[in-house]
Amino acid sequence: MPRQYKRIPPAQRFWKHVDTSSDCWLWTGYRLPAGYGYIGPSIRGEKHQLAHRVSYELANGPIPDGLVIDHLCRNPPCVNPAHLEAVTHQQNTLRGNAPSAKLALQTHCKRGHELTEDNIYRDPSHPNQRNCRICRRIRSREYKARKRIGQ
Numbered sequence: 001m002p003r004q005y006k007r008i009p010p011a012q013r014f015w016k017h018v019d020t021s022s023d024c025w026l027w028t029g030y031r032l033p034a035g036y037g038y039i040g041p042s043i044r045g046e047k048h049q050l051a052h053r054v055s056y057e058l059a060n061g062p063i064p065d066g067l068v069i070d071h072l073c074r075n076p077p078c079v080n081p082a083h084l085e086a087v088t089h090q091q092n093t094l095r096g097n098a099p100s101a102k103l104a105l106q107t108h109c110k111r112g113h114e115l116t117e118d119n120i121y122r123d124p125s126h127p128n129q130r131n132c133r134i135c136r137r138i139r140s141r142e143y144k145a146r147k148r149i150g151q
């Protein structure tokens with residue numbers, strides 16, 4: 001390693017290329033055609049890497065073998081560790097085609113209630129799914145009513 005290069009901690013070098021002004025932290029360096037942030041090989045011999053994978057590892061430590069990093073926000077250049085989750089390749093593929101991915105684009109639930117941020121609740125075990133609070137209230141009311149009349 002040439003001595004004249006100052007040692008800058010990897011994390012510090014990484015965050016220089018990130019725009020954190022919005023909820024999604026966008027990689028401002030080179031991006032692949034698919035939109036993913038991409039880090040080329042450096043003079044220090046580091047290999048090609050995807051920016052969101054680097055971000056995940058800086059925040060959480062090494063990615064377990066066989067897992068891929070999924071964007072909960074579906075925004076490929078985003079490197080916000082809070083929006084990244086390590087999943088199996090199969091989970092990632094399923095998610096891409098799953099109804100939840102399509103639901104994320106919906107503005108109204110299936111009963112026609114508007115899906116504003118105030119009317120959305122997220123199940124901790126399915127953070128990708130946007131559920132309608134009004135429908136949820138209706139369901140729980142129906143459940144209680146059924147219980148009252150003993151059905």
Ligand SMILES: [Zn+2]
Pocket residue numbers: 023024025073074075078079080083
């Ligand atoms: Zn994001």
Ligand SMILES: [Zn+2]
Pocket residue numbers: 109110111112113132133134135136
């Ligand atoms: Zn609804």
